[in-house]
Amino acid sequence: MRIRIVDAFTDRPFSGNPAGVLLLDAFPDDAWLQNVAKEVNHAETAFAHPLPEGGEADWALRWFTPVAEVAMCGHATLATAHILSSTNNHKGPVRFATRSGVLIATPQPDGSLTLDFPTAPLTPVSVPDGIAEALGAEPLGAVDTGPNVGDLLIELADEKTVLGLAPDVRVLGRYSERGIIATARAADPAAGHDYVSRCFFPNLGIDEDPVTGSAHTALAPYWSERLGSPHLTGLQASPRSGLVRTELRGDRTLLSGRAVTVIDGELLARPHDPDVMP
Numbered sequence: 001m002r003i004r005i006v007d008a009f010t011d012r013p014f015s016g017n018p019a020g021v022l023l024l025d026a027f028p029d030d031a032w033l034q035n036v037a038k039e040v041n042h043a044e045t046a047f048a049h050p051l052p053e054g055g056e057a058d059w060a061l062r063w064f065t066p067v068a069e070v071a072m073c074g075h076a077t078l079a080t081a082h083i084l085s086s087t088n089n090h091k092g093p094v095r096f097a098t099r100s101g102v103l104i105a106t107p108q109p110d111g112s113l114t115l116d117f118p119t120a121p122l123t124p125v126s127v128p129d130g131i132a133e134a135l136g137a138e139p140l141g142a143v144d145t146g147p148n149v150g151d152l153l154i155e156l157a158d159e160k161t162v163l164g165l166a167p168d169v170r171v172l173g174r175y176s177e178r179g180i181i182a183t184a185r186a187a188d189p190a191a192g193h194d195y196v197s198r199c200f201f202p203n204l205g206i207d208e209d210p211v212t213g214s215a216h217t218a219l220a221p222y223w224s225e226r227l228g229s230p231h232l233t234g235l236q237a238s239p240r241s242g243l244v245r246t247e248l249r250g251d252r253t254l255l256s257g258r259a260v261t262v263i264d265g266e267l268l269a270r271p272h273d274p275d276v277m278p
Contacts, residue, residue, distance in 0.1 A: 007260045015242060024047060058095045065204045071100055081105030116253075182198050
């Protein structure tokens with residue numbers, strides 16, 4: 001069984017966000033899927049299988065962190081679309097049936113891919129007590145990002161503050177279902193990005209996610225309103241770092257980026273092997 005590791009939202013290996021990708025004939029037992037994701041031990045591993053022709057989607061898609069299945073994942077969707085295109089398993093736009101509805105990935109002439117995701121509904125909330133201490137920085141404001149994303153978005157004073165964060169991630173897990181998006185306006189838009197972010201997801205076993213596509217479905221409407229443009233570029237400033245181009249289209253957000261296959265190997269522990277089950 002082929003397994004690939006793809007770096008997403010980057011054009012070079014060892015940057016962006018790595019995701020495992022497995023193309024299957026059907027989804028096996030959930031415990032096996034979770035074991036594979038735990039073994040891969042990246043932020044997400046994507047599992048996909050083809051669907052019958054004539055339906056609303058072409059492939060079924062699920063995503064697992066090392067500890068849980070998630071409702072939405074951008075970088076592993078980009079990685080899966082990259083594998084389908086680069087291996088000739090699917091040509092042109094691909095429709096994925098997921099827990100977040102049908103998500104579409106469209107190859108672009110420049111080699112990038114564009115994801116069509118639902119825009120996160122944003123609700124301003126009071127800054128929770130204690131979160132400044134957990135982050136190590138004073139928030140300017142807080143926004144709930146709704147059930148699909150499940151994060152608390154925190155705006156900080158400037159890019160330097162976001163880059164310098166060294167939070168207590170265990171404490172951050174108390175403040176939202178999934179985690180915390182810390183963000184600020186870019187110090188210099190001429191540098192090629194309009195805003196910066198970092199994402200911390202301790203509740204999913206991910207202290208800091210390298211590049212989070214789903215978070216940008218909240219970051220895009222948040223910064224588009226403040227910066228007065230539907231077309232923006234976000235820099236997720238993790239140690240691996242990556243760029244996400246966003247376009248706000250009402251209740252949909254387009255996320256664009258590149259991907260690179262770094263590892264192409266064989267998974268020997270197959271679903272029917274009793275020794276691989278817990």
